[in-house]
Amino acid sequence: MAVNLSKGGRINLEKEAPGLQSVLLGLGWDVKKTDGIDFDLDASVLMLDANDKAIGEGGFIFYNSPTSTCGSVIHQGDNRSGAGDGDDETITVEFSKIPENVMKMMIAVTIHDADSRNQNFGQVDNAFIRVANHKSNEDIARYDLTEDYSTETSLIFGELYRKDGEWRFAAKGDGFAGGLSAYLAIFGIES
Template sequence: MVILTKGQNVSLSRLAPNVQCILIDQGWDRRTAAGVDMDLDEILFMTAADGKVRGDEDLVFYNQPRSACGAIELIGSKEKGEKFTVKLDRIPDAIQRLVVGVTIYDDAVRVRNFGQVRGAYIRIIDPASALELVRFALPEEYSTETAMIFGEIYRRQGEWKLKAVGQGFSGGLRALCGQFGVSVA
């Protein structure tokens, strides 16, 4: 297993040359703030070369758990953990990046931020072998951010790579979605 630090990347294609499907697992220490559970939601943006989604069909999250192309699906449950399954060979050529993030549900009303989240990570698993290929543990330095990009899986010269991002956003879901061309009502 490869362990990344913020800003590093690794070739998934070299770590597992024949892998066609991966699991993207994001996690954190389950906890409460002021006696109320922290409710975090995974989200994945399928972006084109311009860094934007082509439309709402390129967004995968709890309210749309499967991509229109069928390559990505959010599986599992909040109680036991959610993961994205990604069939790399089914991702349309127009999609260059898979941006994996997390938002805090109802962050403004509940007054929550990622400074209250501990032990956050993203890891890539080869489901065929059940081996963890790579892991990135986010630094715990986010005191005002209410949405995060954990990592990006991207194409480069015929390979799939993972970049450890760890970028926070104030403004929650709306700010994160706006970054990738998605309007939130």
């Protein structure tokens, strides 16, 4: 049974699922009624070192660069509409392939062309991230984002991080305006 987390909640993945080797990150959302302009939300993972700086372009995984250089993180494809129930986009992470210098992985969702389309996360409902055992697809943790993000165009849904040699997950819900380029700049990548 999955642990339901609130914003800021943390869980030790290996204690909840002993022998865990890889996870599936399922991200989902629904769009409220809008003026008819399609929403395109994009999930991504950014690998960080101990100083919270990106390890380089090979550590930024998204629909247009779906596999990390080390092969540990694989984006399973872009869903351009968010239609349907369940996961809209999924990403797999294989822990044994993660380089030692990677201490965190930020899992974010950004709204494509949000500024030109006048869109923000205030127009998105039922956003969530779930962390599942990739082998069994059994949920380990889930975080439902419930705040009203009326100006934010990018949201960090969660974070995988290494502590005491074990992988953990933190529910974040940190939002900001400025889209993908502003999000990447925080961690030292200029787009």
